Amino acid sequence: MLDPTGALAHDEHRRLRAHGSAVQVDVLGVPAWSISDPVLLKELLTSAQVSKDARAHWPAFQETIQRWPLALWVAVENMFTAYGADHRRLRRMVAPAFSHRRITALQKNIDALVTGLLDDLDALAPGEVVDLRDRLAYPLPIAVIGDLMGVPADQREAFRHVVDGVFDTTLTAAQSEANTAALYEALHTLIAAKRAAPGDDMTSLLITSRDEDQDSGSGMSEDELRDTLLLMISAGYETTVNVIDQAVTQLLTHPDQLALLRSGKADWGDAVEETLRLEPAVRHLPLRYAVTDLTLPDGQKIAQGEAILASYAAANRHPDWHGDSADTFDLTRPLKEHLAFGHGVHFCLGAPLARMEVITALRLLFTRFPDLELAVEPAELQPLGSLISNGHQTLPVRLRPTA
Ligand code: HEM
Numbered sequence: 001m002l003d004p005t006g007a008l009a010h011d012e013h014r015r016l017r018a019h020g021s022a023v024q025v026d027v028l029g030v031p032a033w034s035i036s037d038p039v040l041l042k043e044l045l046t047s048a049q050v051s052k053d054a055r056a057h058w059p060a061f062q063e064t065i066q067r068w069p070l071a072l073w074v075a076v077e078n079m080f081t082a083y084g085a086d087h088r089r090l091r092r093m094v095a096p097a098f099s100h101r102r103i104t105a106l107q108k109n110i111d112a113l114v115t116g117l118l119d120d121l122d123a124l125a126p127g128e129v130v131d132l133r134d135r136l137a138y139p140l141p142i143a144v145i146g147d148l149m150g151v152p153a154d155q156r157e158a159f160r161h162v163v164d165g166v167f168d169t170t171l172t173a174a175q176s177e178a179n180t181a182a183l184y185e186a187l188h189t190l191i192a193a194k195r196a197a198p199g200d201d202m203t204s205l206l207i208t209s210r211d212e213d214q215d216s217g218s219g220m221s222e223d224e225l226r227d228t229l230l231l232m233i234s235a236g237y238e239t240t241v242n243v244i245d246q247a248v249t250q251l252l253t254h255p256d257q258l259a260l261l262r263s264g265k266a267d268w269g270d271a272v273e274e275t276l277r278l279e280p281a282v283r284h285l286p287l288r289y290a291v292t293d294l295t296l297p298d299g300q301k302i303a304q305g306e307a308i309l310a311s312y313a314a315a316n317r318h319p320d321w322h323g324d325s326a327d328t329f330d331l332t333r334p335l336k337e338h339l340a341f342g343h344g345v346h347f348c349l350g351a352p353l354a355r356m357e358v359i360t361a362l363r364l365l366f367t368r369f370p371d372l373e374l375a376v377e378p379a380e381l382q383p384l385g386s387l388i389s390n391g392h393q394t395l396p397v398r399l400r401p402t403a
Pocket of ligand 1: 340
């Protein structure tokens with residue numbers, strides 16, 4: 001049974017690996033095959049015999065969504081849960097906004113956003129303790145995706161609360177249902193506002209193309225439009241915050257590794273990749289389904305219609321991949337590979353943007369506050385209550401020593 005509280009995450013991942021490449025687990029009352037072997041996981045993530053479309057390929061779908069706290073994860077109608085041609089159609093409508101050229105053009109804006117957030121922190125008295133999640137790690141991605149999607153300033157905080165709820169796996173089914181209702185209400189408000197007064201943003205662009213394509217049937221349904229916005233906003237809000245949080249935590253608890261960055265022996269990109277490997281923002285990703293009966297290399301069988309869980313965090317520390325030092329934070333590791341952004345056709349669309357945000361935040365933060373330190377013992381940092389998200393509830397730091 002997977003731990004919904006995240007309290008013993010790495011112990012859980014170790015136990016999954018110890019059971020072999022695939023093991024049946026209980027995900028809040030739903031059976032699934034957890035895959036922790038990176039080779040097998042990559043194979044399944046690129047196989048046409050494995051789908052993310054619950055309606056088409058998961059016989060338990062209708063019954064499960066009535067009672068499962070994670071129902072939204074499998075019931076949304078967007079590229080995240082689409083298969084084959086539908087997936088290509090839905091991804092194609094958003095992908096151009098994430099091209100290398102478009103993302104590179106955002107660097108200046110991201111520099112300015114981080115600088116503004118650090119300026120606010122600069123005003124604090126020496127020795128004062130601040131929650132870096134609240135003051136940097138959250139506001140940055142919220143501003144970036146908020147600007148990109150055109151989320152009005154007064155809706156941004158409301159989205160934060162309900163998006164947090166989507167990733168909180170300690171909620172009951174009823175709490176989760178109420179959270180989904182609040183999230184959909186916020187999305188309807190956003191769509192109505194943009195339909196009435198379109199702006200120069202992706203939400204308006206998607207609405208326009210949906211409304212124009214409505215008759216030809218080549219575009220998105222209204223539900224797909226709503227759920228695509230849901231995906232973009234929640235993916236933008238909830239993941240990058242945890243990478244910034246985890247990277248700062250790792251660097252502050254490994255001064256030797258921070259020294260490598262300061263002396264130029266490693267670069268900020270190395271710090272981000274090693275954080276993504278060791279403490280990926282997404283631990284387990286629900287769900288995928290076997291389209292046909294599958295026989296795994298070790299002889300185990302996953303029957304058609306059974307659910308599969310990508311256990312990214314467990315795979316990233318697999319000793320077959322990263323040797324005896326797989327549990328160590330090491331910026332000089334020759335092999336930087338990880339599965340933190342997934343693999344195959346569902347590979348994270350926002351990866352270049354997320355990398356740019358985290359690199360910029362770390363570089364400017366550690367330059368501005370060279371004496372930055374944790375304000376609590378590392379063991380006191382509390383994990384998020386989630387089997388999906390991997391971050392801390394708060395990240396208390398001291399920016400400068402007490403005068
Ligand atoms: C460091 C931060 C991030 C991490 C660790 C991350 C992680 C992931 C992972 C693991 C997947 C694959 C899910 C699967 O197994 O099917 C994914 C998909 C996706 N991510 Fe991210 N993500 C991050 C940031 C972002 C951002 C900033 C955006 C956009 C604003 C974004 C948009 C998406 C989208 C649209 C998909 C779905 C792609 C598809 O199904 O074809 N992500 N992400």
